[in-house]
Amino acid sequence: MGKLIVHQDKVTDINAMISICPFNALEEKDGKLEVNAGCKLCQLCVKKGQPGAMEYVEEEVKTVDKSLWNGITVYVDHVNGEIHPVTFELLGKAGELAKKINHPVYAIFIGSDIEKKAEELLHYGVDKVFVVDAPELKDFQMESYTAAFEAFVNEIKPSAILVGATPVGRQLAPRVASRFNTGLTADCTILDIHENTDLVQIRPAFGGNIMAEILTPNSRPQLATVRYKIMDAPERSAEAKGEIVKISVPAEKFKTRTQVLGITHKEKEKSIENADILVVAGRGLKKKEDLELVKELADALGGDIACTRPLAEAGWLNAKHQIGLSGRTVRPKLIITCGVSGAIQFVAGMNNSENIFAINTDPNASIFKVANYAIIGDIYDVIPKLIEQVKQGKGVKA
Amino acid sequence: MEILVCIKQVPGSNKVEVDPVTGVLKRNGADSKMNPYDLYALECGLKLREQYGGRVSVITMGPPQAQAIIKEAYAMGADAGAIVSDRAFGGADVLATAHTLAQGIKKFGKFDIILCGLQTTDGDTAQVGPEVSEQLDIPCVCNVKEIKGVEGDNILVDMEMAQDIEHLKVSFPCLITVQKDIVQPRLPSYLKKKDTENREIVMYTLKDMEDQNKNNYGLNGSATQVQRIFPPTSDKVQVTWDDPADVLAEKIYSTIKSRKLLG
Numbered sequence: 001m002g003k004l005i006v007h008q009d010k011v012t013d014i015n016a017m018i019s020i021c022p023f024n025a026l027e028e029k030d031g032k033l034e035v036n037a038g039c040k041l042c043q044l045c046v047k048k049g050q051p052g053a054m055e056y057v058e059e060e061v062k063t064v065d066k067s068l069w070n071g072i073t074v075y076v077d078h079v080n081g082e083i084h085p086v087t088f089e090l091l092g093k094a095g096e097l098a099k100k101i102n103h104p105v106y107a108i109f110i111g112s113d114i115e116k117k118a119e120e121l122l123h124y125g126v127d128k129v130f131v132v133d134a135p136e137l138k139d140f141q142m143e144s145y146t147a148a149f150e151a152f153v154n155e156i157k158p159s160a161i162l163v164g165a166t167p168v169g170r171q172l173a174p175r176v177a178s179r180f181n182t183g184l185t186a187d188c189t190i191l192d193i194h195e196n197t198d199l200v201q202i203r204p205a206f207g208g209n210i211m212a213e214i215l216t217p218n219s220r221p222q223l224a225t226v227r228y229k230i231m232d233a234p235e236r237s238a239e240a241k242g243e244i245v246k247i248s249v250p251a252e253k254f255k256t257r258t259q260v261l262g263i264t265h266k267e268k269e270k271s272i273e274n275a276d277i278l279v280v281a282g283r284g285l286k287k288k289e290d291l292e293l294v295k296e297l298a299d300a301l302g303g304d305i306a307c308t309r310p311l312a313e314a315g316w317l318n319a320k321h322q323i324g325l326s327g328r329t330v331r332p333k334l335i336i337t338c339g340v341s342g343a344i345q346f347v348a349g350m351n352n353s354e355n356i357f358a359i360n361t362d363p364n365a366s367i368f369k370v371a372n373y374a375i376i377g378d379i380y381d382v383i384p385k386l387i388e389q390v391k392q393g394k395g396v397k398a
Numbered sequence: 399m400e401i402l403v404c405i406k407q408v409p410g411s412n413k414v415e416v417d418p419v420t421g422v423l424k425r426n427g428a429d430s431k432m433n434p435y436d437l438y439a440l441e442c443g444l445k446l447r448e449q450y451g452g453r454v455s456v457i458t459m460g461p462p463q464a465q466a467i468i469k470e471a472y473a474m475g476a477d478a479g480a481i482v483s484d485r486a487f488g489g490a491d492v493l494a495t496a497h498t499l500a501q502g503i504k505k506f507g508k509f510d511i512i513l514c515g516l517q518t519t520d521g522d523t524a525q526v527g528p529e530v531s532e533q534l535d536i537p538c539v540c541n542v543k544e545i546k547g548v549e550g551d552n553i554l555v556d557m558e559m560a561q562d563i564e565h566l567k568v569s570f571p572c573l574i575t576v577q578k579d580i581v582q583p584r585l586p587s588y589l590k591k592k593d594t595e596n597r598e599i600v601m602y603t604l605k606d607m608e609d610q611n612k613n614n615y616g617l618n619g620s621a622t623q624v625q626r627i628f629p630p631t632s633d634k635v636q637v638t639w640d641d642p643a644d645v646l647a648e649k650i651y652s653t654i655k656s657r658k659l660l661g
Contacts, residue, residue, distance in 0.1 A: 171539075178493065186524065
């Protein structure tokens with residue numbers, strides 16, 4: 001904690017100083033360099049500015065006795081007791097972190113009629129599963145869930161709490177963090193822990209162009225949210241270990257100023273724009289019937305089928321499936337193009353996809369310029385074998 | 399009905415890079431704009447006013463230049479605006495920002511509905527809204543995909559969850575964060591811009607706040623601290639595989655599996 005002091009006599013070039021600040025927080029006023037409200041105290045001006053021009057002065061620090069806060073906790077994200085898989089991924093991470101500082105791994109499970117479901121968690125390396133089970137907690141409401149969470153934190157005093165960045169986690173975690181006047185870091189992609197139990201939280205900032213390493217050095221508990229599929233889920237162990245502990249909270253704590261009128265299950269609107277996985281058919285396909293092959297691969301992967309403009313124009317697929325400037329722009333996590341040459345108009349509609357696999361017989365196909373994985377091969381040979389692989393993989397898993 | 403919309407000024411582009419040698423952020427221009435997500439919240443506020451009457455106010459926290467987005471909100475139809483600005487508020491994380499905003503809101507007036515955008519394009523946390531609601535001790539619903547209407551002193555909303563939609567009745571005063579695309583934001587009007595050119599923008603600094611303890615604001619009031627920033631290690635792969643079909647299939651499958659890309 002501290003503040004910045006400007007030593008005007010050491011400022012040799014005001015404009016050079018102003019240009020250092022990434023937040024436009026330095027400005028010139030009456031020939032003097034001043035810090036405005038935009039300052040984030042990143043101290044770049046101290047480090048990169050003219051020597052001695054800026055000084056960072058430490059101020060008193062509020063402290064917390066970290067030894068009183070023990071355990072790495074995972075919030076069990078669920079709907080009606082169906083546990084969201086991000087929970088298991090976080091339990092895996094919590095286990096790694098806890099081991100480093102010799103802390104226990106906890107889970108906090110809030111809901112109604114969930115005690116039976118809590119048993120499943122015991123297969124994922126958790127020492128204690130704390131359960132707040134009450135009929136008032138059947139549906140998620142921020143106030144009642146926060147009250148349950150508050151009771152848990154007050155009773156157990158966990159050092160760190162990991163929450164899945166699901167629609168529920170992303171609103172519950174801030175409310176809880178604010179209640180305890182503590183820090184919360186959103187969408188961490190890397191987590192580590194210092195010996196003094198400070199959680200090292202690394203997250204992308206500025207749209208992923210920069211990574212920031214963040215600590216919560218003087219408050220407990222430390223909260224962080226992590227998105228689904230960022231951490232690795234541990235293997236489910238056959239043996240159940242650990243215990244389930246009930247926390248009882250007086251019912252009046254669950255009073256809310258919201259009322260759930262009902263819940264409807266979402267009909268998944270399928271469109272290639274919001275698909276995570278796309279398999280794209282191009283002119284490498286010889287006839288319309290061969291679309292079935294591409295479709296089969298898409299199905300096996302749990303994705304959707306898309307196509308290039310010539311196929312849409314030939315009426316092989318509906319225009320809603322067409323990618324490109326005259327079609328849709330897509331940004332899936334995985335895209336596999338099959339026999340697509342990669343015209344600029346097509347590429348413009350898909351080059352922001354996260355992982356691009358392109359299969360083409362022509363080693364000079366322009367699609368290979370944007371592909372992460374340029375696969376030189378015949379779709380008629382590769383796709384059936386790939387389908388086989390995917391199906392086999394799934395078979396083993398189940 | 400008194401409606402308040404929280405808005406924020408954000409950089410015009412989030413294309414910043416870190417110079418790998420000096421560690422300095424490289425900026426591409428200094429232009430800024432209203433956080434695009436806030437336009438949806440503002441539009442929701444204006445629509446509610448059209449339907450049920452009342453006033454739409456906006457509030458922002460930031461350097462004095464951020465008044466530009468209040469003027470923009472006026473040109474879209476907002477009635478009143480306030481800016482919360484003080485050097486003491488600099489370096490604030492989510493906790494300190496929420497505290498400062500909540501203090502400013504208390505000062506600014508009594509509101510039935512506080513609307514926020516889902517998140518900002520620079521911070522990306524989606525946390526300030528719910529933290530403000532806690533500081534004000536009012537109910538909060540995030541991820542709202544539809545506002546059904548107002549019924550007495552309640553607002554009916556649909557909250558988006560992973561697989562479901564929860565229909566909620568929320569009593570006033572409350573805070574709602576709305577999703578992108580919930581409504582189509584209107585464009586600023588030139589006439590309104592002309593009309594509101596001289597409209598007052600209230601400015602609150604630390605000395606106006608109920609909580610005068612400066613340790614609760616800015617960097618001092620922040621629970622989190624940025625230790626360092628660094629450029630992301632690019633994991634962009636570009637490889638070429640030229641193998642027999644069964645080897646290719648095996649490589650493709652094992653890669654998508656290890657990168658957790660399976661549905």
